Amino acid sequence: MEWEVDGVGSGWSGKRMEWEADGVGSGRRGKRKETIMNRSWGRHSIVHGRFGRDLLEGLYPRITVWRRFGFRPPFTATELLGAWRQAISPQVALVALAALATVGCGNGEDLANPSGTLEATEINVAPLLTARLLDIRADEGDRVAKGDTLLVLDTDLLRRQRTQVAAQDDVLAAQKREAGQLLEQSRRRLELTETTLARTAALHAQGSATQQQVDDLEAQRDVSASQVAAARDRIGAIAAQTEQVAASLAVLDRQLADGIVFSPIAGTVLLRMAEPGEVAMAGAPVLRLADLDNLDLRIYLEETDLDLVRIGEPLPVLVDALEGKELSGVVRWISAEAEFTPKNAQTRSARAQLVYAVKLSVPNPDGHLHIGMPAAARIDGKRK
Numbered sequence: 001m002e003w004e005v006d007g008v009g010s011g012w013s014g015k016r017m018e019w020e021a022d023g024v025g026s027g028r029r030g031k032r033k034e035t036i037m038n039r040s041w042g043r044h045s046i047v048h049g050r051f052g053r054d055l056l057e058g059l060y061p062r063i064t065v066w067r068r069f070g071f072r073p074p075f076t077a078t079e080l081l082g083a084w085r086q087a088i089s090p091q092v093a094l095v096a097l098a099a100l101a102t103v104g105c106g107n108g109e110d111l112a113n114p115s116g117t118l119e120a121t122e123i124n125v126a127p128l129l130t131a132r133l134l135d136i137r138a139d140e141g142d143r144v145a146k147g148d149t150l151l152v153l154d155t156d157l158l159r160r161q162r163t164q165v166a167a168q169d170d171v172l173a174a175q176k177r178e179a180g181q182l183l184e185q186s187r188r189r190l191e192l193t194e195t196t197l198a199r200t201a202a203l204h205a206q207g208s209a210t211q212q213q214v215d216d217l218e219a220q221r222d223v224s225a226s227q228v229a230a231a232r233d234r235i236g237a238i239a240a241q242t243e244q245v246a247a248s249l250a251v252l253d254r255q256l257a258d259g260i261v262f263s264p265i266a267g268t269v270l271l272r273m274a275e276p277g278e279v280a281m282a283g284a285p286v287l288r289l290a291d292l293d294n295l296d297l298r299i300y301l302e303e304t305d306l307d308l309v310r311i312g313e314p315l316p317v318l319v320d321a322l323e324g325k326e327l328s329g330v331v332r333w334i335s336a337e338a339e340f341t342p343k344n345a346q347t348r349s350a351r352a353q354l355v356y357a358v359k360l361s362v363p364n365p366d367g368h369l370h371i372g373m374p375a376a377a378r379i380d381g382k383r384k
Contacts, residue, residue: 113318114299115376118362118369120292123265124285125150128258133276138269138287148263150287153280155259162252169245176238183231190224197221267291270371290371295362297329297375300341300355308379309334309358316378317362319369327369329360329377 131153138150197217203209271288280286297317301309309315309331317329338354360377362369 113376113378114301114358115374116298116300118295118297118319118371118373118375120290120295120371122270122288122290123267125261125264125287125289126283126285127151127153127261127280128282129153129255130282131155131259131280133274133278133280133286136272136274136276136286138263138272140269140272142269144263144267144269144289146263146266149260150263151261151280153259153261155256158252158255158259162249162256165245165248165252169242169249172238172242172245176235176242179231179234179238183228183235186224186227186231190221190228193217193221193224261286263289265289265291267293292367292369292371293364295364295369295371296332297360297362297377299358299360299377301358302355303338305379306334306356315360317360317375318378319373319375321373322368326378327362329362331358332361333359 133151134154135152136150137152138144138148144150197214197220200209200213200217204211204214267289268291269287270290272286273288274280274286311331311334313331315329315331317327318324319327335357338356341355358377362375
């Protein structure tokens with residue numbers, strides 16, 4: 001059975017009220033549920049049970065539906081009982097009034113426990129070079145310590161390249177020794193030529209030597225000086241090549257060291273994305289780790305509720321899977337910027353468009369908590 005109403009008395013329009021009946025009076029058994037449909041909020045179950053249809057027929061124009069906090073009757077208890085007296089029995093009315101009082105008769109300032117899902121900081125472990133995987137020393141679910149060896153890569157080609165570069169370094173060292181000897185010979189030749197030139201110039205002044213002898217010695221001096229300069233330049237070039245080879249050796253040594261990948265944190269392997277024998281690409285994740293001893297709970301609060309929490313403040317955390325067991329969480333971070341309400345966030349008012357993210361750290365020493373578990377933070381409604 002279904003009909004359209006305009007929400008007389010509520011100020012709403014475009015609402016549809018319907019119910020699924022089990023065929024009252026037909027003798028069939030089943031479950032009957034009355035719901036209210038709003039075109040912008042979706043479908044929300046209001047009441048279940050035998051008195052539901054009569055309740056909605058008598059009071060629907062006066063009911064205001066709230067998205068996440070059930071519904072609140074904007075009328076007094078006297079008006080409520082008076083309207084129900086004509087539609088349902090007194091016993092059913094008392095039961096319904098008690099139910100409504102528990103979910104809807106607040107003062108509008110109570111803060112529902114904001115909820116979210118538990119998460120952890122995940123780290124992708126990837127090699128820094130492209131090579132074949134020789135060994136993967138951790139599997140999914142394994143606990144690893146910081147510094148444990150996780151991946152071993154094939155670096156045979158790099159070792160051969162390093163041997164080749166190291167041989168070049170030996171050649172340069174030999175050339176440097178040879179250039180040094182040549183420099184020493186050129187320097188001595190220059191010194192001898194300059195001494196001979198000085199003596200010959202003195203003899204020429206006395207008339208015992210010719211000008212030709214002086215000119216020849218000057219030419220020899222200039223040649224010896226150029227040989228000394230060339231030997232020095234050669235030594236400088238060899239030194240530059242030696243530095244280049246040393247840099248190449250350092251790069252190869254670093255790449256050889258990167259052939260073994262260590263665990264950056266102490267945690268648990270969540271995912272293994274490769275097997276030994278496969279070629280791992282540089283930067284492509286092979287393992288995914290997370291510290292499951294400390295999980296995070298991200299909740300969202302409206303701007304008017306930010307003064308209810310403080311960084312470093314402990315807050316009780318309720319996890320559905322632990323059947324209401326209360327854990328202790330600590331506020332670690334409060335967003336400095338507002339954002340639009342995420343779809344999975346539970347906030348106090350459905351009308352709020354902007355919220356602030358708050359991150360809580362929840363210890364998990366016994367490992368009972370897991371990523372993705374729904375949880376809620378219990379926040380005291382008193383202003384700080």
